[in-house]
Amino acid sequence: MLLTERADRLFAGMTIxxxxxxxxxxxxxxxGEYAYLRAFLEDVLTTRYRDHLLGAAILxxxxxxxxxxxxxxxxAYVCGEETALISSCExxxxxxxxRPPFPAQKGYLxxxxxxxxxxxxxxxxxxxxxGPATFGGHGSPGSSGTKLLSISGDCSRPGIYEVExxxxxxxxxxxxxxxxxxxxxxxGPSGQLIGxxxxxxxICFDDLATGGSIMTFGPGRDVLKTAACFMDFFVDESCGxxxxxxxxxxxxxxxLERIRAGRGEPGDLDxxxxxxxxVKTASRCGLGQTSANxxxxxxxxxxxxxxxxxxxxxxxxxxxxxxxxAVSEAEGIAGHSSVIYPQPIEER
Amino acid sequence: xxxxxxxxxxxxxxQGRPGQTILEAADEAGIYIPRLCHLKGLQPFGSCRVCTxxxxxxxxxxxxxxxxxxxxxxxxxxxxxxxxKDLIDMLFVEGNHFCMxxxxxxxxxxxxxxxxxxxxxPRYPFLFPSRAVDASHPDIMIDHNRCIRCAxxxxxxxxxxxxEVFGFVNRGPHKELAVNAAARLVDxxxxxxDQAMNVCPVGALLKKRTxxxxxxxxxxxxxxxxxxxxxxxxSQ
Numbered sequence: 001m002l003l004t005e006r007a008d009r010l011f012a013g014m015t016i017x018x019x020x021x022x023x024x025x026x027x028x029x030x031x032g033e034y035a036y037l038r039a040f041l042e043d044v045l046t047t048r049y050r051d052h053l054l055g056a057a058i059l060x061x062x063x064x065x066x067x068x069x070x071x072x073x074x075x076a077y078v079c080g081e082e083t084a085l086i087s088s089c090e091x092x093x094x095x096x097x098x099r100p101p102f103p104a105q106k107g108y109l110x111x112x113x114x115x116x117x118x119x120x121x122x123x124x125x126x127x128x129x130x131g132p133a134t135f136g137g138h139g140s141p142g143s144s145g146t147k148l149l150s151i152s153g154d155c156s157r158p159g160i161y162e163v164e165x166x167x168x169x170x171x172x173x174x175x176x177x178x179x180x181x182x183x184x185x186x187x188g189p190s191g192q193l194i195g196x197x198x199x200x201x202x203i204c205f206d207d208l209a210t211g212g213s214i215m216t217f218g219p220g221r222d223v224l225k226t227a228a229c230f231m232d233f234f235v236d237e238s239c240g241x242x243x244x245x246x247x248x249x250x251x252x253x254x255x256l257e258r259i260r261a262g263r264g265e266p267g268d269l270d271x272x273x274x275x276x277x278x279v280k281t282a283s284r285c286g287l288g289q290t291s292a293n294x295x296x297x298x299x300x301x302x303x304x305x306x307x308x309x310x311x312x313x314x315x316x317x318x319x320x321x322x323x324x325x326a327v328s329e330a331e332g333i334a335g336h337s338s339v340i341y342p343q344p345i346e347e348r
Numbered sequence: 349x350x351x352x353x354x355x356x357x358x359x360x361x362x363q364g365r366p367g368q369t370i371l372e373a374a375d376e377a378g379i380y381i382p383r384l385c386h387l388k389g390l391q392p393f394g395s396c397r398v399c400t401x402x403x404x405x406x407x408x409x410x411x412x413x414x415x416x417x418x419x420x421x422x423x424x425x426x427x428x429x430x431x432x433k434d435l436i437d438m439l440f441v442e443g444n445h446f447c448m449x450x451x452x453x454x455x456x457x458x459x460x461x462x463x464x465x466x467x468x469x470p471r472y473p474f475l476f477p478s479r480a481v482d483a484s485h486p487d488i489m490i491d492h493n494r495c496i497r498c499a500x501x502x503x504x505x506x507x508x509x510x511x512e513v514f515g516f517v518n519r520g521p522h523k524e525l526a527v528n529a530a531a532r533l534v535d536x537x538x539x540x541x542d543q544a545m546n547v548c549p550v551g552a553l554l555k556k557r558t559x560x561x562x563x564x565x566x567x568x569x570x571x572x573x574x575x576x577x578x579x580x581x582x583s584q
Contacts, residue, residue, distance in 0.1 A: 076519075093516070098394050098412045240497070240516075240523025242395050247438035250521050251472050275472075278434040281407045282397045 013121030018066040026068040032075035077237040082115040096285035140166025143204035151176040154218030178216035188213035189230040190290035192297040230294035245288030248279035264310035355419040370410035380575035385498035386411040437470035444493035451559035452551030454567025460574035484534035495552040505544035
């Protein structure tokens with residue numbers, strides 16, 4: 001929305017940032033999904049060059065030279081991670097880089113680089129125009145200003161909202177018409193899945209941190225399915241560089257699916273907790289360090305739902321192995337059902 | 349700038365030199381931090397995460413993290429050991445590692461690491477991926493079933509041989525080693541005398557007709573655990 005409605009403000013923010021740090025070049029990294037915006041954004045840039053708001057000697061000030069170009073990405077989630085974004089800009093695989101050195105020391109092409117998101121840069125011209133006191137007058141201590149929230153899911157008024165930082169989640173849910181939410185995902189897939197007992201908490205850096213994504217889940221939704229969808233997403237979006245993220249997410253997903261299929265056992269909850277903690281602790285970048293959150297936060301906040309699925313059977317035997325599924329292929333080849341596990345083929 | 353950097357690893361005080369990584373400083377002090385992707389002489393890569401340590405309570409890869417004064421590092425605590433065991437298990441289950449009939453058995457760093465950690469079977473289920481073997485080259489073969497994506501061959505070919513024979517393709521669990529040709533190793537500039545041929549920690553990149561030159565029982569890790577060459581330096 002900021003790119004379509006406030007592109008000028010973004011480019012002004014980038015130009016000011018360039019002036020502040022003495023940079024000569026700015027890059028807008030536009031992921032593939034937004035390729036349709038490119039022509040529009042190029043037009044905005046052209047106008048800014050024409051008006052001497054970009055290029056050499058900006059607004060007649062000698063030595064204030066700044067160019068902005070648009071770099072297209074291919075749409076990998078991990079390229080939102082700042083060092084992977086830089087790799088992608090350099091024409092490399094979109095893999096995160098080893099830190100240190102941090103981008104401010106050695107970033108794009110080995111040069112000192114500042115990476116900020118669109119919303120942050122759009123705040124800059126406002127702060128300069130209206131003064132820091134006005135900006136600081138909004139929000140809560142430690143989280144100044146306003147925040148854009150993209151609210152989706154089971155709600156009667158989905159959309160993009162600008163709210164005061166520090167707003168309680170209950171108020172956000174009322175705004176969007178999601179008062180009956182049984183669960184809310186705050187902060188996108190890598191954020192946290194929380195339940196009604198946490199709805200009084202506040203949207204801010206120190207409490208419920210979010211880049212802006214709020215997804216609401218109404219009555220009838222299954223939090224295990226929600227977690228499974230997010231794990232699918234992380235298995236897809238892992239770059240595969242480090243072991244815990246590349247392998248751990250697959251293992252987490254597989255065990256969650258086993259639980260969902262009714263073949264879980266009580267020990268599976270400790271298994272998920274342990275594995276998830278290892279992935280979180282040992283992963284190389286922010287993606288892996290947060291990819292277990294769908295499972296870890298749903299385990300913490302919706303544990304009864306998991307427990308219901310992994311109840312010990314009365315005879316003490318929990319069939320984690322599905323013998324019917326295992327023999328089905330052989331049955332198909334043999335043309336008759338198993339003699340030991342007799343269940344007619346047509347009933348499957 | 350001082351020419352030494354004081355830090356502690358598992359309550360042992362040591363002096364490193366500015367610019368060293370935690371792993372390099374530990375090696376010099378005779379403290380072995382387990383590692384698989386790292387190899388002295390190659391650029392640190394930080395992919396296996398087996399060298400994970402806690403630095404003032406925060407997890408870091410010892411092979412890429414530079415030392416700084418006053419660092420308090422935990423390496424052989426129970427918590428760190430359990431993380432490493434998880435990672436070693438993951439490397440086993442994501443590939444197809446059959447030690448009993450692998451020609452690298454006894455010289456394999458992954459196998460040796462499992463023995464060092466007392467792992468007899470991984471705690472995670474095997475994923476049994478379908479992976480290929482490239483035996484197109486007359487002197488060299490790649491068995492992708494055993495590759496752990498450590499990039500040692502990638503780095504050695506690029507930085508030591510000046511060739512870039514190897515690289516990675518695909519993402520996530522599908523990330524795999526590839527060669528710099530349309531498809532096959534035989535179409536690359538690789539040569540059996542390349543440095544890249546001496547760095548594979550597992551049985552993925554192999555020289556043909558050398559499998560049993562050293563018989564089992566007389567191999568590198570048959571009698572001494574991996575890491576003892578570094579720990580041995582400490583006692584002397």
